[in-house]
Amino acid sequence: DSGVTQTPKHLITATGQRVTLRCSPRSGDLSVYWYQQSLDQGLQFLIQYYNGEERAKGNILERFSAQQFPDLHSELNLSSLELGDSALYFCASSRSQIQETQYFGPGTRLLVL
Amino acid sequence: QQQVKQSPQSLIVQKGGISIINCAYENTAFDYFPWYQQFPGKGPALLIAIRPDVSEKKEGRFTISFNKSAKQFSLHIMDSQPGDSATYFCAASYNQGGKLIFGQGTELSVKP
Numbered sequence: 001d002s003g004v005t006q007t008p009k010h011l012i013t014a015t016g017q018r019v020t021l022r023c024s025p026r027s028g029d030l031s032v033y034w035y036q037q038s039l040d041q042g043l044q045f046l047i048q049y050y051n052g053e054e055r056a057k058g059n060i061l062e063r064f065s066a067q068q069f070p071d072l073h074s075e076l077n078l079s080s081l082e083l084g085d086s087a088l089y090f091c092a093s094s095r096s097q098i099q100e101t102q103y104f105g106p107g108t109r110l111l112v113l
Numbered sequence: 114q115q116q117v118k119q120s121p122q123s124l125i126v127q128k129g130g131i132s133i134i135n136c137a138y139e140n141t142a143f144d145y146f147p148w149y150q151q152f153p154g155k156g157p158a159l160l161i162a163i164r165p166d167v168s169e170k171k172e173g174r175f176t177i178s179f180n181k182s183a184k185q186f187s188l189h190i191m192d193s194q195p196g197d198s199a200t201y202f203c204a205a206s207y208n209q210g211g212k213l214i215f216g217q218g219t220e221l222s223v224k225p
Contacts, residue, residue, distance in 0.1 A: 002156065002158065004156070031211055033211065033212065033213075035213075035215075042215055042216075042217045042218060043157070043202060043213075043215040043218070044215070045212040045213060045214070045215075048211055048212055055211070056211065056212050058212060090156050090157070092156075094211060096211075097211055098211055100211075101147075101159050101162075102159070102211070102213065103158075103159075104149075104156030104157045104158065105156050106154075106155060106156050107155075107156050
C-alpha cells in the first residue's frame with residue numbers, strides 16, 4: 001500500500017458527460033501528479049501540483065482540468081468525455097516538487113461508453 | 114526528444130534466468146532514471162533508480178546499468194522468479210522537474 005488513495009476505483013459513464021476523480025496524497029507529501037495510462041499511449045504525465053499551485057503541465061487536454069486543495073487532496077475533472085478518454089488514471093505524490101520517489105495510487109479505471 | 118524508448122515489449126524468462134530490459138533516450142537534460150514495477154490492477158511502484166554520475170546501481174537482484182555516452186540504460190533482474198512477473202517501466206526526468214517520462218513498458222513473464 002503506497003499510502004496514496006484514489007476514488008472511485010471504477011467509473012462508467014457516457015460520452016459528453018463530466019466526471020471528477022479524487023486523490024489523497026501520502027501524509028506529508030506536498031506534490032501531486034496525475035498520469036493517464038492507456039494501451040496505445042502508455043503512461044503519460046498530465047499535470048503536477050505543489051502545495052496548491054500548478055507546477056508542470058504535460059499532454060493534458062483542454063477538456064481536462066485539475067486542482068489541489070488546501071488540505072492537499074487533488075481532483076482531476078474530465079469533461080465532454082469521448083470514447084478515447086477511457087483509460088486508467090493514476091495519481092502519484094512526493095514530498096517536494098523535484099526529483100524523488102513518486103508513490104502511485106491504485107488508479108481509477110474510467111470507461112466511456 | 115521527450116521520448117524514452119523501451120524494449121522489448123514482452124519477455125519470457127525461465128525461473129532462475131536473467132531478465133534484461135533496455136531503454137534509450139535522446140534528451141541529454143534527463144538526469145534521473147527510475148524503474149517502476151506494475152502488477153495487474155495496481156499502480157506502478159518504484160523499484161530502483163539511478164543518476165548519470167554512476168554507471169551501475171545494484172539493489173538485491175535488481176541492477177541498473179547506465180551508459181551516458183550511448184544514452185542508454187538497462188534493468189537486469191538476476192535469478193528471476195515467477196513473482197517478478199509484472200510490467201516494468203523505465204522513466205526519466207530532468208533537474209528541477211518532477212514529471213516522469215515513461216517508456217512503453219515491458220511485460221515480463223517468468224516461467225516456473
